[in-house]
Structures are given as C-alpha cells and as structure tokens.
Amino acid sequence: MEQLHTQLQQVNLVSISAIEGMGGVGKTELAIQYTQQYKSSYEGGICWLFAREFNVGTQVIGFAQSQLNLKIPEGLELYDQVAFCWRNWCEGDVLLVLDDVVNYRRDIEPYLPSAAFTRFKIVMTTRQKFSPPVQSLSLDVLSPEQSLELLTVLIGKERVQQDFEIANTLCHWLEYLPLGIELVGRYLLERKELSLFTLLFRLQEKALERQAIRYAALKLNEENSTSTGRRGAEAAFELSWVELDNNSQHLGKLLSVFASAPIPWYLAESAERNYCENSNGGNKFDVEEMEEARAKLLRFHLLQLLQQQEQIYRLHSLIREFFRSKLEGEPDVTTSDSKAN
Numbered sequence: 484m485e486q487l488h489t490q491l492q493q494v495n496l497v498s499i500s501a502i503e504g505m506g507g508v509g510k511t512e513l514a515i516q517y518t519q520q521y522k523s524s525y526e527g528g529i530c531w532l533f534a535r536e537f538n539v540g541t542q543v544i545g546f547a548q549s550q551l552n553l554k555i556p557e558g559l560e561l562y563d564q565v566a567f568c569w570r571n572w573c574e575g576d577v578l579l580v581l582d583d584v585v586n587y588r589r590d591i592e593p594y595l596p597s598a599a600f601t602r603f604k605i606v607m608t609t610r611q612k613f614s615p616p617v618q619s620l621s622l623d624v625l626s627p628e629q630s631l632e633l634l635t636v637l638i639g640k641e642r643v644q645q646d647f648e649i650a651n652t653l654c655h656w657l658e659y660l661p662l663g664i665e666l667v668g669r670y671l672l673e674r675k676e677l678s679l680f681t682l683l684f685r686l687q688e689k690a691l692e693r694q695a696i697r698y699a700a701l702k703l704n705e706e707n708s709t710s711t712g713r714r715g716a717e718a719a720f721e722l723s724w725v726e727l728d729n730n731s732q733h734l735g736k737l738l739s740v741f742a743s744a745p746i747p748w749y750l751a752e753s754a755e756r757n758y759c760e761n762s763n764g765g766n767k768f769d770v771e772e773m774e775e776a777r778a779k780l781l782r783f784h785l786l787q788l789l790q791q792q793e794q795i796y797r798l799h800s801l802i803r804e805f806f807r808s809k810l811e812g813e814p815d816v817t818t819s820d821s822k823a824n
Contacts, residue, residue: 484517490618491604499605501613504622505784506719507662510608514580526575535583540565540594569596576602584609610723612782630654637668646679653683658800670700696804720805723783734776739806748794
C-alpha cells in the first residue's frame with residue numbers, strides 16, 4: 484500500500500498505477516484496503532468504477548450526479564458529459580479506481596480526465612501487463628509464512644496448530660495463491676468436522692482426475708460469502724481465458740500437458756512442431772505465432788518466466804489444471820505428459 488501511495492503522488496501528470504497479477508492474487512483486495520487506509524488523502528472523494536461490467540463514462544456521470552449533485556447540461560455527447568464532470572468535480576485530490584480493466588485503449592483512455600488535471604489519481608486493477616507511461620505494481624503469490632498466516636486468520640490458530648505440517652502442505656499444494664487459500668479456508672470454516680488432512684487428500688485425488696479446480700472447496704459460496712473475492716478459482720481464470728486468441732488458448736493447452744515443473748521453451752517448441760507435423764489438419768509450425776501466443780499468456784499473468792536467458796517458464800498448478808480441463812473432448816490435441824517432456 485505504501486508503494487502504491489508513493490506512485491500515485493507523483494506530480495505533473497495524471498498518475499495511473501496498474502495493480503497487475505493473475506486471477507486470485509488479490510488485486511481488488513489491495514485496492515479496497517488502500518482506499519480505506521488512505522481515504523483522508525483524497526478530499527475530492529474516491530470513485531470506484533467497474534471497468535469490465537459497465538461503460539466507464541456512464542458510471543462517471545452517474546457518480547457525479549448522485550454523489551456530487553452535478554447538473555449536467557442537456558444535449559452533450561457522452562464524452563463531453565464526462566469532461567464536464569471532470570471540470571466541475573469538487574475540490575481536492577480525487578482517487579479513481581477502475582476495477583478489472585480489460586481493454587485500456589477502448590474502454591478507459593477516452594474517459595480519463597485531461598493530463599492538466601493532476602489532482603486526479605487513478606488506480607487500475609488488471610490481469611494484463613502495462614508499459615510506460617502507465618506505472619505498474621505487479622502482485623505475486625504469498626510467501627509460505629504469509630499463506631499460513633492467512634489460513635490461520637480464516638480457520639483459527641488451534642486448528643492450524645493441530646495439523647501444522649498438513650496446513651503447510653495444503654498451502655504449498657495451492658502454490659500460495661491468496662484466492663485458493665481463502666476459498667479453502669472458508670470451506671473448512673463451514674465444515675468444522677473436516678480435517679485438513681482429509682481435505683488435502685480429496686483435493687489431491689480430484690487433481691488426479693483433473694477436477695480439483697472444480698471441487699467445492701475452490702468454489703465461491705455465493706449464498707453467504709462475505710469475501711471481497713467475487714469468483715471461485717475456475718471462474719477467475721475463465722475471465723482471462725476468454726480474452727485470449729485461438730493461438731494463445733492452444734499454447735496454454737499445450738503447456739498443460741507438461742509435468743508440473745519448469746518448462747524449457749525449446750521443449751514447448753518441439754512439442755508444437757511434433758503436433759503440427761502429425762495433426763490431420765495439416766497445421767504449419769510458425770515460431771513467430773507461438774512467440775506471440777506466449778507473450779499474451781505472459782501479459783495476462785497466465786504464464787511465468789523463471790529464467791530469461793535459458794527461456795524457462797512455469798504454470799501455476801491451478802492454472803495448469805484449468806488449461807488441461809480445456810483439453811477435454813479434444814483427443815487430437817491431447818498428448819501424454821511423458822511425450823511432451
């Protein structure tokens with residue numbers, strides 16, 4: 484939060500700080516916590532906009548009318564109405580939070596305040612990587628210690644201490660993804676009779692069937708959940724999946740057949756070349772298309788670069804299973820783990 488606040492206080496520009504990261508890593512939660520802790524810094528108010536679900540311009544106008552009592556002149560085009568709102572916003576620094584940005588140039592940029600209005604500070608949560616002048620604050624998964632602390636907050640110190648090693652193993656199995664730990668913790672909280680060992684065993688068994696991501700423990704209980712997370716693990720990844728083109732989706736499915744270990748890129752290329760040569764569709768291997776697909780997976784934080792010089796990558800275990808689930812019903816694409824490796 485301190486780093487985010489520092490980025491937003493730069494002068495002579497509209498500060499845009501993108502909170503990046505894979506689905507479930509805590510981007511929206513960080514934005515919420517920031518607005519609560521630093522609200523006194525924004526005398527002009529905090530305006531939270533849902534960038535994915537609704538038109539940003541319409542939301543700005545609605546906020547200005549309902550919260551600021553602005554009377555917008557009739558007959559103006561949408562962009563002019565939004566510009567009127569920025570010009571007549573109440574005094575003081577203003578924080579705009581744009582949650583879950585998908586297409587910045589199309590959905591966000593046309594509605595932003597002019598660069599002359601330096602008092603407007605902007606935070607975007609997004610699954611994509613941005614380049615300058617947009618400032619980025621990338622989020623990673625938790626450390627093992629932080630993961631165990633989060634699980635302890637959810638299910639209680641006594642329950643964790645009773646099965647301390649199993650609790651550590653459970654966090655490790657989830658690869659320290661905040662959303663995964665929160666979903667599992669809330670699942671355990673509702674089932675006090677269920678041991679951590681039993682849940683871990685069930686998740687591991689489901690993983691063998693490639694069904695762990697669809698197991699109830701990793702779904703959001705929409706009826707009585709008080710979580711700030713709005714989706715289960717599979718649904719969170721699905722939002723990124725639908726933004727991928729066909730080549731990127733194909734690459735994700737291809738990488739999912741590798742073992743749960745670092746993947747040297749030359750092996751991925753070899754597997755794709757082998758697929759193209761043996762497919763009935765006569766697909767042609769194109770190294771540039773494959774590299775572009777890789778760049779998109781990296782941009783959406785669905786693939787992680789481990790070693791740049793050696794070109795070694797990895798998939799989070801839950802993302803790997805999500806990609807693998809997309810292979811169901813596609814026998815012409817599916818390959819055994821041993822062949823891919």
